[in-house]
Amino acid sequence: TEIRLVERAVLGGFEAEGPDAFGKVNSVAVLPGEDAIAVADGTVQEILLFGLDGQLIGRTGGRGGGPGEFRAVRQMSVSRDGRLEVWDVQQSRVTTFDASLELEGAHRADLEPVQAMFPEFVGFFADGGFVLRDGRSEIGMRDLPEGIRQDTVRLYAYSSTGRFEDTLAVLVDEPKWFRNRDGGWGREELIFGRELTSVVVGDEVWVGSTGTWTFTRYGAEGVVLGDVDLGVRPRPASPEEIQDERARRIDAVRVRDVRAVAIGAPVDLQDVVVRMAEAERNAIREVASNDTLPAYDLVVAGTDGPVLVREYPRPLDISVRWVVIDGAGLPLGRLTLPRDTEIKAVAPGMLVVLERDAFDAPLARILEMRGGAGTGS
Structure with a gap:
């Protein structure tokens, strides 16, 4: 069934002035009970509250470490009881507001069980708890030869007060190309390489590989609840698509290192390009699964759904x-x-999407979903 998108309001953009304007949009959350949209502005570390008509209702926050202040807002979500939960990655802290942006409390996450210094924030459970993810990546690998490696990925469950609850899952990540040059480790994506994705849906964590349309559902205690299989299989990649992707990635490496030269960093551009091309050719030969395209590349979800892939x-x-x-x-x-x-x-029945207008200013659109099963119309 084709779902139609109907624009309800537009936020920000070049023409927005004064308090209605925002810079870098780090996160957005929908407060359905209040008919409002919360926008985290990473430029000033503030949260702006807009009505569904696009009018500014209120704002809170600011840069700092005090109560209700932020250093780096990474993600927001709304719990089932209507509270706004905000994750600050630099402070490893969850701050809770009511639906009108009144501060209710803040809790730092206990990171002692987590191996990574800055673990990836996966998402909030519907009760305000949350999930963190870390991987071993380059840790302890400096003496190993170049080649294909697979990280160990761990998912950790936390309560709404930041208390560590349990290790939800220990997973083997998809293959990556690990390189060792001059004592420094790096990790490159393979051509059409797979990614291990994880997203929080209600009281569950859905884990999948971008190589298939199947997700494994984990409960908050780490129990496997079953699979979601959409029944779609990836199509084979043509030789032209593989070559185009290799050329695009090599060009991206060249652009990055040209920028490095511009700021005075010592970079041998030809060496970088040759090494990248060689690594990716080896990766294609050694990973047979990469003769098919990934099935998907992004997955997002609301508090209790829907899930978009x-x-x-x-x-x-x-x-x-x-x-x-x-x-x-x-x-x-x-x-x-x-x-x-x-x-x-x-x-449910709504999306908020981020675009850039003709002046390259961030612009958020509030869209209603109509026409699909269970979308509210």
């Missing part, structure tokens, strides 16, 4: 398809968005 785009695609499923894994339909459009928040 972006089909893997072809190199020249200007628009991409998203599969929409509910929190139980049942399909609701498909929708289409421009390739450069980023989904920042999901709620």
Whole structure:
């Protein structure tokens, strides 16, 4: 079923002035009970509250370490009881507000069980608890030869007060190319390499590989609850697509190192390009699964759903398809968005997407989803 998107309001953009304007949008959350949208502005570390008509209702926060202040807001979510939960990655702290942005409390996460210094924040449970993720990556590998390695990935469950609860899962990550040059480790993606994805849906964590349309559902205690299988299989990659992807990645490396030269960093551009090309050729030969394209490349979810999964785009695609499923894994339909459009928040029957206007200013659109099963219309 095709889901139609109807614009309800526009936030920000070049023409926004004064308190309505925002800079870098780090996160967005939908407060359904209040008909409001919270926007985390990473430029000033503030949270702005807008009505669904686009009018500013209130704001809070500011840069700092005190109560209700932030150093680096990374993600926001709304719990089932309507509270706004905010994760500050630099302070490893969750701050809780009510639906009108009144401060209710803040708790630092106990990171002692986590191996990484700055673990990845996966998402909030519906009760305000949350999940962190870490991997071993380059730790302890400086004496190993170059080659394909697989990290160990761990998912950790925390309570709403920041207390460590349990290790939800210990997983083997998808293969990556690890390189060792001049005593420094780095990690490169393989051509059409797979990624291990994880997203919080209600009281569960869905874990999947971008190579298939299957997700394993973990409960908050680490119990496997079952699988969600959308029944779609990835298609083979043509030799032209593999060559185009290799050329694009090599060009991206060249651009990064040209920028490094511009700021005075010592970089041998030719060496970088040759090494990258050689590593990726080896990776293609050694990983047979990469003769097919990934099934998807992004997955986002609301507090209790829906879950949106972006089909893997072809190199020249200007628009991409998203599969929409509910929190139980049942399909609701498909929708289409421009390739450069980023989904920042999901709620039943609603999306908030981020784009850039003609002046390259951030612009958020509030969109209603209509026409799909269970989308509210």
